[in-house]
Amino acid sequence: MILLEFLIYLCVAVCGVGVIRKIYQYVNTPVHLRWELYPVAHEAGEKVCYGGSYFEDVDWWKCPRKPSLIGELKGMIPEMLFVKALYEHNRPLWCRSFPFHFGLYLLIGFAGLIITGAFLNLIGLPVAWASPSSLGRPVYILTILVGIPGMLLTLIGSAALFHRRMIDLDIKDFTYFSHYFNLGFIFATVFFVFLAWLLSDRGFSGLRNFVAGLVPFVPLQPPGFLISVEALFTSLLVAYIPFTNLSHPIAKYFTYHKVRWDDEPNLPGSAMEKRIGEYLNYPVTWSAPHLQGEGARTWAKIATEEIKKDEKR
Amino acid sequence: MKSVKVEDISKPSDQLTHVEPGECMPLPPPYDDPANIPQWKPLNEQARRDVESSLDDTIAVGFPKPKTKEEERELVNKFLSGLEKLFSKENNWTFYQPLLLSMENCARCMTCSDACHIYEASGKNPVYRPAYRSEVLRRIYNKYIKPGGKFFGKWRNGEVDLNWTTVARLLELSYRCNLCRRCAQTCPIGVDNALIAHEIRKVFSQELGIAAKELHEKGSVLQLKVGSSTGMNTEVVKDNIEFIDEDMTDKTGMEIHTPWDKVGADVLLIHNAGEIMAWPENPGAFAVIFEAAGVNWTMSSEAVAYDSINYGVWYDDFMLAKVAVKHAQVAKKLGVKKIVIGECGHATKALVVVADRVLTGDLNVPRESALTFLRDLVFSGKLKLDPSRNDFPVTLHDPCNMVRLAGIVEPQRQILRKIAPKFREMEPHGVDNYCCGGGSGFAIMSPYNFGDWRFHVSGRKKLQQVLNAFRDELSPDIPKYLCAPCSNCKGQLRDLLQYYNVWEKLRIQYGGLVELIVNCMVDVKLGFIDWEWH
Numbered sequence: 030m031i032l033l034e035f036l037i038y039l040c041v042a043v044c045g046v047g048v049i050r051k052i053y054q055y056v057n058t059p060v061h062l063r064w065e066l067y068p069v070a071h072e073a074g075e076k077v078c079y080g081g082s083y084f085e086d087v088d089w090w091k092c093p094r095k096p097s098l099i100g101e102l103k104g105m106i107p108e109m110l111f112v113k114a115l116y117e118h119n120r121p122l123w124c125r126s127f128p129f130h131f132g133l134y135l136l137i138g139f140a141g142l143i144i145t146g147a148f149l150n151l152i153g154l155p156v157a158w159a160s161p162s163s164l165g166r167p168v169y170i171l172t173i174l175v176g177i178p179g180m181l182l183t184l185i186g187s188a189a190l191f192h193r194r195m196i197d198l199d200i201k202d203f204t205y206f207s208h209y210f211n212l213g214f215i216f217a218t219v220f221f222v223f224l225a226w227l228l229s230d231r232g233f234s235g236l237r238n239f240v241a242g243l244v245p246f247v248p249l250q251p252p253g254f255l256i257s258v259e260a261l262f263t264s265l266l267v268a269y270i271p272f273t274n275l276s277h278p279i280a281k282y283f284t285y286h287k288v289r290w291d292d293e294p295n296l297p298g299s300a301m302e303k304r305i306g307e308y309l310n311y312p313v314t315w316s317a318p319h320l321q322g323e324g325a326r327t328w329a330k331i332a333t334e335e336i337k338k339d340e341k342r
Numbered sequence: 343m344k345s346v347k348v349e350d351i352s353k354p355s356d357q358l359t360h361v362e363p364g365e366c367m368p369l370p371p372p373y374d375d376p377a378n379i380p381q382w383k384p385l386n387e388q389a390r391r392d393v394e395s396s397l398d399d400t401i402a403v404g405f406p407k408p409k410t411k412e413e414e415r416e417l418v419n420k421f422l423s424g425l426e427k428l429f430s431k432e433n434n435w436t437f438y439q440p441l442l443l444s445m446e447n448c449a450r451c452m453t454c455s456d457a458c459h460i461y462e463a464s465g466k467n468p469v470y471r472p473a474y475r476s477e478v479l480r481r482i483y484n485k486y487i488k489p490g491g492k493f494f495g496k497w498r499n500g501e502v503d504l505n506w507t508t509v510a511r512l513l514e515l516s517y518r519c520n521l522c523r524r525c526a527q528t529c530p531i532g533v534d535n536a537l538i539a540h541e542i543r544k545v546f547s548q549e550l551g552i553a554a555k556e557l558h559e560k561g562s563v564l565q566l567k568v569g570s571s572t573g574m575n576t577e578v579v580k581d582n583i584e585f586i587d588e589d590m591t592d593k594t595g596m597e598i599h600t601p602w603d604k605v606g607a608d609v610l611l612i613h614n615a616g617e618i619m620a621w622p623e624n625p626g627a628f629a630v631i632f633e634a635a636g637v638n639w640t641m642s643s644e645a646v647a648y649d650s651i652n653y654g655v656w657y658d659d660f661m662l663a664k665v666a667v668k669h670a671q672v673a674k675k676l677g678v679k680k681i682v683i684g685e686c687g688h689a690t691k692a693l694v695v696v697a698d699r700v701l702t703g704d705l706n707v708p709r710e711s712a713l714t715f716l717r718d719l720v721f722s723g724k725l726k727l728d729p730s731r732n733d734f735p736v737t738l739h740d741p742c743n744m745v746r747l748a749g750i751v752e753p754q755r756q757i758l759r760k761i762a763p764k765f766r767e768m769e770p771h772g773v774d775n776y777c778c779g780g781g782s783g784f785a786i787m788s789p790y791n792f793g794d795w796r797f798h799v800s801g802r803k804k805l806q807q808v809l810n811a812f813r814d815e816l817s818p819d820i821p822k823y824l825c826a827p828c829s830n831c832k833g834q835l836r837d838l839l840q841y842y843n844v845w846e847k848l849r850i851q852y853g854g855l856v857e858l859i860v861n862c863m864v865d866v867k868l869g870f871i872d873w874e875w876h
Contacts, residue, residue, distance in 0.1 A: 054442070055442070058431065059435035063698050066534075067748070072749070080746070080773030081751045083749075084750050087714055088680070118528040126451075198345075204450060206497050273498075280532075281447070284444075284447070284533065285532050288440045288534070289526075289532055301699070305700070305702055309702070311431075311432040315433060316549055317547060317550060322433075328435070333663075334664070336566040
């Protein structure tokens with residue numbers, strides 16, 4: 030049991046490190062040249078409807094820039110919850126991908142409810158159908174209402190995606206062992222969670238007690254075999270995700286907010302201008318004849334160098 | 343269509359893939375009849391023998407084949423060293439973040455494929471999938487650049503061998519994408535395959551010194567050496583504009599004089615110099631409108647500043663920056679209030695959008711698109727307009743660089759709705775438009791039989807859209823106007839319409855937006871648009 034407890038802590042720590050590393054990797058990159066793609070969701074007024082930008086305004090630099098948070102949320106939320114882009118551009122895949130993703134969101138909610146329930150148990154508010162606590166019963170019901178559909182949707186979605194990768198000739202050549210492994214791993218993990226519920230833990234009280242036992246100095250109750258397997262698979266999956274393609278939701282934040290929708294102008298005297306000034310002084314090692322960086326010349330030096338009329342490059 | 347796997351790119355053969363004209367996307371009448379489809383000229387034997395041509399049926403770059411194994415190895419090693427630099431913040435701060443995001447997060451769902459006009463028009467040739475070239479680069483990156491790639495690369499990302507064949511085909515393949523980024527728009531994760539094509543071109547240009555001649559040697563380098571990619575120096579451009587002014591004076595009945603190097607002007611107008619050579623009525627029409635509206639404007643006779651082109655935006659960040667800096671320096675020297683870029687999509691994107699984060703300090707001169715500026719002039723009441731003079735069917739081509747990539751969507755439409763009573767949209771349009779097929783430099787590239795590829799494959803979707811937009815009035819008795827407010831798009835459309843004999847068969851003419859405005863100006867003699875000239 031101690032080994033399992035240790036493994037769970039380790040896996041959560043590995044996941045945390047993996048996620049932070051991934052975020053840091055993207056945050057710690059220089060501001061790039063502008064490469065936005067319209068429509069930009071935070072564009073104000075009617076422009077967002079047809080994909081217009083502030084470049085449509087004469088003397089745009091004189092106009093106050095008002096990025097719309099509501100517009101951004103309108104762009105983000107349907108994309109995050111319902112995978113809108115896939116619905117619009119690849120409906121057959123959306124039919125498989127949406128249940129998978131939505132199922133996973135429900136399972137994240139389910140995990141939150143299990144942890145909440147475990148804490149309620151620890152502070153003496155039992156989580157059960159017949160709980161005297163005003164919180165215990167709703168959490169109990171909600172855990173089931175969120176958890177079971179989450180499991181079923183994820184199982185259906187992962188199986189459907191696995192099947193599509195096997196049979197669809199368009200993507201078969203772009204499918205690797207890791208794709209099958211990742212989907213199989215998720216399917217197996219959720220399958221064990223589902224099996225534990227079905228065969229031995231209909232109210233999730235066993236799981237809740239097990240999670241409560243993970244709190245330091247709280248004695249760990251020996252879980253049943255299925256809950257142990259469920260915990261083992263879930264922990265390993267949690268540790269595995271940040272190091273694979275499955276962590277693309279993190280990247281998606283950056284591709285949307287820092288590339289597609291990044292229309293921030295480089296205004297004189299701005300913080301951005303200062304950062305760009307630093308980048309322009311980076312030494313460059315590109316070695317094409319017309320650049321010859323050699324690590325000694327800076328980006329700005331090469332970019333402002335004259336090409337002589339008689340130069341043969 | 344023969345299946346081609348990603349790893350096949352490394353396997354030497356005469357030709358990796360073939361486009362069978364009969365398998366290409368069908369076109370509407372009258373091009374549904376094979377007799378109306380021009381023949382695709384095959385590559386000649388000498389070209390096949392001398393330059394790299396093992397990708398498909400054409401050649402864009404024309405890189406000479408290495409003569410020895412040693413030369414092959416050197417090129418492969420240089421490519422690898424360039425790839426390492428692409429993933430270094432110092433060397434590639436310009437695109438490091440978006441590149442990393444696109445390289446590491448593709449779900450291989452192929453949603454991008456159906457968004458690509460080249461893939462669709464080719465009859466869904468697997469090599470033209472937006473993700474194909476990205477996947478090749480991704481496999482090379484994962485295997486040869488990332489730590490542990492040789493052990494885990496295959497398991498995680500599939501196999502590829504890095505050899506001369508791979509490198510040579512990848513070079514050509516980076517020039518089978520219009521960089522229109524329609525694929526990126528549909529990606530649920532935000533992966534940008536066009537950016538990857540752009541970055542592959544950069545490795546070749548910035549590390550190996552290899553790029554399409556028309557873009558580098560005859561494009562950016564010529565522009566920076568003599569002043570314009572057209573080869574025009576200061577004297578020639580001034581002579582040409584003087585000639586255009588005289589022609590405009592005759593044609594419109596208005597006295598037209600283009601002002602040069604006027605210090606303190608409100609507007610520095612920079613045209614794509616190709617307009618001056620190929621479509622003189624376009625800069626002429628600008629001059630007519632600006633003079634009639636009383637704009638305080640000027641052109642610059644200083645080298646580079648009379649040509650807005652900036653081909654670096656397609657293949658080399660340093661060439662992009664060099665040209666952008668020149669434009670800004672001249673504007674600063676003249677003390678103008680702003681730069682207005684004429685009807686040229688890539689020039690607008692390069693100077694107004696992309697180079698925004700290169701120009702710092704007093705080089706950060708305000709810049710805007712002519713479409714925006716023209717919209718305000720048209721609605722200012724300073725021009726007397728009679729829309730009935732434009733009483734013929736008009737449709738609008740959206741240049742990707744202005745619309746999807748800069749968000750300039752409505753100004754040109756507002757103008758057309760005001761001045762062209764028979765204006766109709768093509769479908770899809772706006773930010774969902776299709777590229778003309780000449781994007782990313784293709785419009786000025788016709789080496790070997792590349793023109794045939796441009797017209798059969800990359801331009802096919804646009805031809806279909808144009809024909810569909812005019813489907814109710816296809817009769818050759820009705821002249822029709824395809825408005826393309828972009829110089830490169832016009833270059834592609836000119837060649838495309840000529841290739842398919844569209845004027846002779848259907849009387850579809852192409853041209854810019856300013857020509858339509860001048861055509862309906864009351865103070866201008868009737869018939870500014872010359873229908874027979876095409």
